[in-house]
Amino acid sequence: MTEKIAFLHTNDLHSHFENWPKVRHYLLDKRAQLRKQGYQVYTVDVGDAIDRWHPLTDATDGQANIQQLNRIHYTAATIGNNEGLNNPHHVLDHLYDHANFPVILDNLYDTKTNQRPKWSQFDKVVKTKQGTRIMFVGLTVPYENGYKFLNWRATDYKKTVPKILNKVKGKYDFLVLLSHLGVDRDRYIAKHYPEFNLIVGGHTHHLFPRGEKDNNSLLVAAKKYGYYVGCATFELQNHKIVNEKATTVRTADLPSQKGDYAEIKDYMDRGNQLLTDYKVAEIPETLHAKLKEPANINTVGLKAIMEATHTHAAMISTGMFLNSIPKGIVNMRQIHNCLPHSIFPMSSLMTGQSLWMLVKEVNKSRSFLSRYPMKGMGFRGKIFGYVRFAGIKYDPKTEIVYYCGKPVIPSKLYKIGMLDHYMFIPFFPVISIMGHNHIFHDKFLRVIFAEYLHRHYPLK
Structure with a gap:
């Protein structure tokens, strides 16, 4: 049968x-x-x-x-x-x-x-x-x-x-x-x-x-x-x-x-209403999201990453921020719309030599990534954008990288806050190859961003 x-x-x-x-x-x-x-x-x-x-x-x-x-x-x-x-x-x-x-x-x-x-x-x-x-x-x-x-x-x-x-x-x-x-x-x-x-x-x-x-x-x-x-x-x-x-x-x-x-x-x-009802902070000025120009939302993002990863330096890409957040009371719907990604904060411990290589990789890919239509690895935006640093500077004339104002020493270890996304994409191989990486997998980028705003700009 x-x-x-x-x-x-x-x-x-x-x-x-x-x-x-x-x-x-x-x-x-x-x-x-x-x-x-x-x-x-x-x-x-x-x-x-x-x-x-x-x-x-x-x-x-x-x-x-x-x-x-x-x-x-x-x-x-x-x-x-x-x-x-x-x-x-x-x-x-x-x-x-x-x-x-x-x-x-x-x-x-x-x-x-x-x-x-x-x-x-x-x-x-x-x-x-x-x-x-x-x-x-x-x-x-x-x-x-x-x-x-x-x-x-x-x-x-x-x-x-x-x-x-x-x-x-x-x-x-x-x-x-x-x-x-x-x-x-x-x-x-x-x-x-x-x-x-x-x-x-x-x-x-x-x-x-x-x-x-x-x-x-x-x-x-x-x-x-x-x-x-x-x-x-x-x-x-x-x-x-x-x-x-x-x-x-x-x-x-x-x-x-x-x-x-x-x-x-x-x-x-229903989802938007639940997120709207979750009030986070009250900010004194609009946090502007801009792909090319310097923007204060990048500064806040970098500070949030540094606090979450317990570091004194950090990197973030401007394409992470999809929308500006207007001044006044901020709710989780606004933050979710701005940062919808499934991406986590991460710390990377690497030598000064590896940090120098990372900065060189960023500079080498700068023009390409500024307009690259990034897909996958948790990213829910459109364009990768430009990498912004906090606590790290590069002098193109001398090719010296500075960490918290001091020239990096090739053999010394340095800790940088960043996003796990950068370890998974192919543009910065030194992170996965040379970095000792720790992903803070309990909170998304948008969550640590919201927590930073809540700590520094609490609701009145």
Whole structure:
């Protein structure tokens, strides 16, 4: 007897609530349609559903997103780096408290207990009406340099996958990997581990319109932001695949329903109102954001970084500040609009020689970066802009770098406050190669900026 199973899948929604009503309608309608056609249907998400660029996500620590995901009744989900790295440890520990779906995750451990997080489970097995055992396992991209500062340990997928397969051997008929690893790692797994029948991918925002067959595995992925939703169908006989098909649908091609616009607007309005209600400080003058000219908002940003990282010198790029903040009472909505990035403060300890090299790298890239359309690595702006320093000066005639007014000594150690973004982008390699770096992963740039304003310009 032929058995029919189907998997609906989403990935990298990134809090793009403007597409969520259509995504939700499609998932629920398609599931009902497939069931009428005799399919047993499973719905999965493979991470980065949450992104703090959206005011409602930021204001609710992601709980608003979980409420929406609960409306789908996902069979299983895993986390992406946005859930894992953009939430303090205690926030991630409670992110899924009210989720009605299991989080499957096999390569993240709490460094204090050396155990997998209490909110995750190793696998999930569902049994079809015909007795086929479908097993779900999950992996997230192991950004070890980020996770360690949050008291998590992320293990490499090449070491983890063999351990998973050894542990689950003989316990499944159909194996699904929920992967937030990226397309290259998914293809590697498919090539080397034919045990996986289906790999649902994300992270690299790739699209497989009709899937990709690699070795024994069908790879599926639905781009990003809810632009697409995917469906993979299988026909089985005696628990073995005899036919398979993958499709994606573009949500822009789906019809809107009455109330969608009001729903989308409500997400933004509620988030903005929550942030507006959070008053931070009262400033005596407007903080002007300017990409090219000197601006006082850069000075405040530099001071905030120095206080947060306990340093006497700092660097920041002008493209970080998207909007000016007018004089008077400041609320978190204004700060969120100005600094929507998922970027953290960081300190870097390096020798005078390395500091000299860093300043040279900044100067060398100055013209290029001033108009470079920066994307990724937590940045939510448009242009990188110019690097501004505090406590560091450079004399182009003598090529001497000064730290707090004194010429740097090549062998001496110096500590600079900056942003983790600069370590991850390719323009300042001396930071990652020569710097001893510590990311302050408990607070975003906008949070330390708000705290600085609150300390120095308290509400009257």
